[in-house]
Amino acid sequence: MFSESKLFLLTPKKFDYYAPATLGEALQLLREKEDSKVLAGGQSLLALMKLRLAAPAALVDITKLKNLSYIREESDGLAIGALTIHDVVEHDKTIKERFTLLTDAASKIGDQQIRNMGTIGGSACHADPAADMPTALRTVDALFMVEGRNGKRMIPAGEFFVDVFTTSVGPDEVLTEIKIPYLPPRSASAYIKHSRREGDFAIVGVGAVVTLGSGSGNVCRDVRIGLGAVGPTPLRATKTEEYLKGRTLDDKTIAEGAEFANEGASPPSDVHGSAEYRMEMIKVFTRRSLKLALSRVK
């Protein structure tokens, strides 16, 4: 149906489209169809296809699968269905109460229209190093439930993100659920990002989870810090984490610990900021993220 003039518009290359009704059918299609790719909300994939940076031969649209959009409190953690859209994550009361950093991250993704289509599972599988949700999920040690020919397997966040735009999900597997283990009492979390305009990708994104010891003081029992946009995958600022554990968290110790936050980071240089600038911003935003999380501990 495309006239000559239309071909100058951004149109994906031709592909076959399948909208299976069951997960079994989806898995079978992914196995059988050469060069097929899963389509969820499409807010990253379609953009790549329109620019012809991606040109899969077939799309398997999993959005017609029932029951992959949910948020459930289960005994071992919060279960989020892979097709849950960012807008739902952003406004969910349980998530806001228990994993505020996911609320923060979801609210900072793209814009309202993108949050209305884009899914948490799609964002995780796209694995853009500068995206907000992967960093937040890496910070909270999320577990990724993947289903394929040989049944289900659970992948920890540290092994899920492999490289730029690359996860350990196989080409004939589908991410179905993200499980987030509950935090101990006296925990709180935050995610903040540095960007020049609303809706932009992060120049630096930092997630923080702080757990204080029992009693009233600010002794750090556990801390987790996730960094986005400063390496091929979301990273953990392990040296800062180790420094802060057991110390009383205040402006001084947080500043001291944040000095190590960029160890292991390898940020890119681009129009949004030089690598050098980002290395400095990691420290600044690590401090801010930790302070925000700390201020939220009840």
Place this chain on the structure above:
Amino acid sequence: MQSMSTENVTVKCKINGKEYSGLAEPRTLLVHFLRDELNLTGTHIGCDTGHCGACTIIMNGKTVKSCMVLAVQAHGANILTVEGLADGDKLHPIQEAYWENHGLQCGYCTPGMLMSSLFLLQRNPDPTEEEIKRGIEGNLCRCTGYVNIVKSIKAAAKKLQQEKGSHPA
């Protein structure tokens, strides 16, 4: 299972309360389907890259950019476009508010801006200025500087609340 080859396939959806059916290749973007196949040209194509929001429509109750959705994904969907706002010659209160507050200049972004305004006001009938700005962050306007758009949405909120007050459900 709905399965489709690269050939044209039939896409059926409900738009502005009316059933529509048309042909689309799987790669056809929803905005092109609306405009070229169904002749609903009120929805504009701005950037074609998912940035500008001129093509914003409401699909199954939520705003989406119709250049970021395949037509085949809209099969069976319930869609509202800018053509569905006015009631005959009577403008929708949001359209009236844009008219009265000079909320547009060239008008290119307006169809998308109106749909985002509607979604925002349905969810939040009395938004603050900050909430309005956040609500339209996915819609770019290169004429107005947004000042009169924000003013229009504030005025629309008042109109809609008054309307609700005068016609208790």
